[in-house]
Every structure is written in structure tokens, then in C-alpha cells.
Amino acid sequence: MRKNAVEQLSEYLAGQGLRSTTQRDQILQVFISAGRHLSAEELYLRVKKPHPGIGYATVYRTLKLLAEAGLADERRFEDGFTRYEYKASDDHHDHLICTKCGAIIEFENERIEALQQDVARKNHFLVQNHKLELYGLCGDCRKKNR
Amino acid sequence: MRKNAVEQLSEYLAGQGLRSTTQRDQILQVFISAGRHLSAEELYLRVKKPHPGIGYATVYRTLKLLAEAGLADERRFEDGFTRYEYKASDDHHDHLICTKCGAIIEFENERIEALQQDVARKNHFLVQNHKLELYGLCGDCRKKNR
DNA sequence: TTGATATTGAAAACCATTTTCAATATGTAG
DNA sequence: CTACATATTGAAAATGGTTTTCAATATCAA
Incomplete structure (x- = not known):
């Protein structure tokens, strides 16, 4: 803490x-x-x-x-x-969410963030916040599914 | 239609x-x-x-x-x-959402999607769906704010 | 210490969404 | 074409996460 x-x-x-x-x-x-x-x-x-x-x-x-x-x-x-x-000071991250077991995995990707800024700029938009979630199957659930 | x-x-x-x-x-x-x-x-x-x-x-x-x-x-x-x-056949897009006036602007960005796949792959994750939302101020609201 | 008022816990209210139920409509079998 | 099993409907009630109400209590500035 x-x-x-x-x-x-x-x-x-x-x-x-x-x-x-x-x-x-x-x-x-x-x-x-x-x-x-x-x-x-x-x-x-x-x-x-x-x-x-x-x-x-x-x-x-x-x-x-x-x-x-x-x-x-x-x-x-x-x-x-x-x-x-x-919220730790300046750690922003996004999520992978397993639709089967509900597991939530965090990730960070600066290149994605940079591209988001590009998109915003092209649309005259000022980003205050964002949300990126990828829904699907985690490694464990993919194995179990077979 | x-x-x-x-x-x-x-x-x-x-x-x-x-x-x-x-x-x-x-x-x-x-x-x-x-x-x-x-x-x-x-x-x-x-x-x-x-x-x-x-x-x-x-x-x-x-x-x-x-x-x-x-x-x-x-x-x-x-x-x-x-x-x-x-949902038109294979048009997936994401959203810019103005926190002031509620305007919703759509966008597509293949490079972001590709990077998402990279992230998923590294986490042994199979993406079924995703959601990317950028919250902030649209061009109009930025002008009005001044 | 006191007084104005922010905060609390419990219960009731909210409100988007879902479910119930009796009446009705649909599709299949005859 | 008809009849029947049952999916669907509209209205109202129920659900369930979240918010609000309210009287009692706690906080903090004076």
C-alpha cells in the first residue's frame, strides 16, 4: 500500500x-x-x-x-x-477478459496509446480517458476447450 | 437498409x-x-x-x-x-465519446487492431471481441470551453 | 465546548432490464 | 385446411445493482 x-x-x-x-x-x-x-x-x-x-x-x-x-x-x-x-499514480493499463472463466489480465501497450492519440488528433478530439478491453478465451480455457 | x-x-x-x-x-x-x-x-x-x-x-x-x-x-x-x-457484415469500429455533449464519433484503425492481436498472442489469449472507447472532449466542446 | 453540518447505517427508493402470466399468434402435423 | 402444441406478446410485477432518504451521530471550525 x-x-x-x-x-x-x-x-x-x-x-x-x-x-x-x-x-x-x-x-x-x-x-x-x-x-x-x-x-x-x-x-x-x-x-x-x-x-x-x-x-x-x-x-x-x-x-x-x-x-x-x-x-x-x-x-x-x-x-x-x-x-x-x-489507481497507482501514472500506471494506466488495459484488460484482456476471459469470457469463459472471467479472468482479467492486464496489459500496457504504448504503441496502441500513441495510435489512439493520432486518431483523436485527426478528429479534433481531446482524450481524457480511455478504455480498451479484449474479450475472448484465456490460455487455460483454450486448452480445456479442446 | x-x-x-x-x-x-x-x-x-x-x-x-x-x-x-x-x-x-x-x-x-x-x-x-x-x-x-x-x-x-x-x-x-x-x-x-x-x-x-x-x-x-x-x-x-x-x-x-x-x-x-x-x-x-x-x-x-x-x-x-x-x-x-x-451490425453491417464485417465493419468493426471503435468510438470517441464526448464527455460533455455525448457525441459519439466512430473510427477504425487497423494498426491498433493488429497491435491488439499482438498483445493477445503474447498472453496466449484468443480474442473474440473487443471494445475501445476514448472519452474526452470533441472539437466543438473544446472550442466552447475557451 | 459548542454549534453548524457532513456523514453514517438501515431501509426505502430508483431505474434499467428481466420475468411472469394469461391471452394470442405461429408453424407443423394430420 | 384445421387443430394443436407451444412460442410470443403486452402489461404489470419482479429483479438487482446502485442511490437516496432520514434520523442519529460524528467531525471540525470557532
């Missing part, structure tokens, strides 16, 4: 006239130490164990807050759940 | 032991003649005009059916609506 994530959150909160709370800090810590691509429900279950008092709604609210604060990325995959992942 | 879309649908239906209905044909025709990226509700409203009897649920069901039949692509953008677009 990045040393100053909690701190980063309080700075954001202070800047917005919002308040630091124990719940927000607890949720953030569990969020960071948990794996990536968590849905709100998954996070809720994980948070429940060490902190049974925390409510469902607070997890949802905090997750949206983290996204606003730039600490999390919010993504909707095709399964209908909104998933969040902790 | 492609001459044999209705025909293509009935072939699919027959093959699946399903039935052709006037509603399905009517919805398909309105779907094809309407613009791209329609949500179910948008299509419902358009279908209502010439065919007031058609129900909401039938539009939803038919849209899913068209996706199964390969006549439509189902996409979830970040606005929370599932949108459908008529």
Missing part, C-alpha cells in the same frame, strides 16, 4: 470541504490491500470482516469518492457490475 | 426453432432505419410511432435476439445504458 494514500484522501476531502472519517479510512485501506477489479459488493464483504459496523451504502459512497479523488478508477465491464481498482 | 436483414433474421429464427412475428420484423426495420447507438428506450419510442401496439418488453427481447442473431452489437458505455447498433 502506498504510504500516503490515506493522506492523499484527506487532502482531497479538506480541499472539498468534506470530512475525514474512520469509515473512509478503513474502507480505503481494505480497498488498497485487496486485489484489483473489485465490485462494491466484494469490497463490502471484505470490509465487513475487520469492521462489521460499516454499511453497504457507505462502501458505495466511498468508492465513488475515491474515484473523484483520483485514487480509484471506475470501470464497467460487460458483466453489469461496476468495478473499481486502485 | 440491407435488403436481406429481415430474411437473415427469419433464417436465424427458423434455425433455432423460434418463430417469425410481425413485431420482430417491425422492430428490426425501425432499428435499421434509425441512427446508431440506440438504447432500448430510444428504439421503443421510435417503434411506438408507426406501431403503437408494441410493448416495451418486446423491444428489449427483440434487441437481445438481434444481438444473438448477429444483426446487432450490444455495447455498454459509461452512461449506464446498454446501446445497440446495427
